[in-house]
Amino acid sequence: MLNLKRALVALTCLAAMTAAVAMAGPAQVMDPGHAKPGATKKAGKSAATGPDCSACHSCAAPTHANPCLQSCQRHGAQFKGQHGSSEGPEIVIIDQLANLYGPVVFAHKLHAQMSDMTGGCTNCHHYSPATGAVPPCRQCHEPTRAASDLRQPALKGAYHRQCINCHLDWNHDNACGFCHEQAADRKGADPKASAAHDPTDIVGTRHPLIKAKPTYTYKTTEPTGPMVTFHHEDHVEKFGLRCVDCHRGDTCASCHDTGSGKEKRALDHVTTCGACHAERNCAFCHSGDSKPQFDHRLSTGWSLEPYHARIACSTCHGEPQAFRTPSRQCTSCHIHWAEGSFDHKLTGLKLDDNHSELECANCHLEMNFAAKPQCTDCHDEAMFPAKLPGSRVPRR
Amino acid sequence: MVTRRDFLKLSGAAAGTAALAATGAVASSGSTSKLDPARVGVLTDLTLCIGCRRCEWACAQQNQLPYGPLESCDDQSLLANARRPDAEHYTVINRYPAPTWREQPLDVKVQCMHCEHPACVSACIVGALEKNPMGPVTYDPWKCIGCRYCMVACPFQIPAYEYHNALTPKVMKCTMCPERTLEKQQLPACAEICPREAILFGRRDELLELAHERLSQHPDRYHPEVYGEHEVGGTSWLLIADRPVTECGIPELSDQSPAALTETIQHGIFRGFSGPLMIFGLLSVLMKSSTDRRRREDWDGEDQRDGEDKHG
Known part of the structure; x- marks a missing residue:
């Protein structure tokens, strides 16, 4: 008997959902007592004979005293407004609940664009009346959780159920710090400060790791040099460029398939590449064959091995946007390397x-430090390697 | 002459009869009848749990157990090995891998289930553990003598003991925060911090209704069973998940409380003082008959001796 009752309740719910999701016009009033499997299928199709009560009411005869209203339905059943992803705010700062954690800076537009590829606004805004405005979550979801209401999550539960559903699917990552900053870290900090990032920076914002190819080869229509080899890895790893430095203005659809195909980004190479390589001629990129990776020794005649290969390019050359060429004199960077004060131990040899x-200059003839001094330059007998001008020490 | 063996046989049979006679009545009128119809419980929807372990943190904070900074919960490496609640952790989260890569792993919160008919309460010889009619199984360290029978009795192996504490050791287990829930109308600490409302606190009957509602509304998402509805005679803490929780570290138990059998026998024997009366009645009859027989034998002997004397 109990099972029968349960089955009937389930059927009624199913009927209500079907009718609501289909939105194919009003359905006939369902009497839970007479609902049959056959009848539920017809519910959505039935002609426009009256309003669809079951979309909102759970009982057959709702009264003013007992409206038996259903809780908000999900899956866009009640999203009546027409909004595009571009209409919403750029960024929403969720700070109604800040307690253990600081406010969450939610990149709304970014998420709206991502939602465009799946279910649209209704992925999150599951309830929106026809009047147009999308009501805020807190209009239905109470900021404080009452023990009495079990069916409607409070604001915190609503946010987390909403966000984590996708975040788990995308990266299986549940670290709270992915969205939250600890409240203690944020004392005195302006929540808007971290929101004031570059809004056109799609890939510069938090995004699962993008696996780019190390090298891209393009075939262009340039007659003299059709091949352009672009070493992406070099630009990111060696030269320290951020994604946004080149991918400014990219949208989600630049990479992700939106259903109508990928939106191919027309690269304006003059502004993108020219930002750094303005003074170069065409042959710098365009050639008849693919080009090898950047090699400091081949390009400049200065081998970075062994010590300088360990440091970032920007240490000597500055940030990519403000590239500078340092002097070849050691002392131009190593300002403390004066005669008499140089600690020779650094080289692994304690004199x-x-x-x-x-x-x-007595040993390093003509101050040429690249060439190893030879004992025979000063001494008549061959001493190396039997004798050294000092003792070996571990290199720093 | 009644030998010791005969006596034990007889008294055993008497006790058995008494127990059988009283089985039905006691089983139904056990301590469950004292429960309040509006008693509270907790429903853990494991499909919503993400294993963030914030409940462990909030629980430790609430119950003055050792805890680190909030970020220490982000250490997911702890989830790799199944843990059990101990003297410093009333609740733990264990992670069970997803059956296929398309699914999510299942994070299972483990804590005292607050049985409707708790074996620990039944086993406690001093009444330190009690079933509050409103749901929680409470513990009074002042009454506890440290026998740890509760730890042996618990079918979920939940109660832990402060072995490191030489002078005032306590039995440690989840309290369901009665100081918050019953006194201040607040949620248990774990339920309050749970970001996804995977831990729901409310009336047990309403939670059961909600759980069945979820199972029937999303048959694709749930394994059609509410763990704790019937297990060990029902528990205040209920679990729903996308797979049988018994595959994920929760023991598979019968619908009868382990305390039911022992209590049936014990309460049956002592019901209306019938057992002792029967045993002592039997004893008195036996003693009476044996003394009667001995006296008769004595008389017979005397008669014989008298005759012999006459003939002699």
């Missing part, structure tokens, strides 16, 4: 007393 008295 003995006899040699530490000498001037640099």
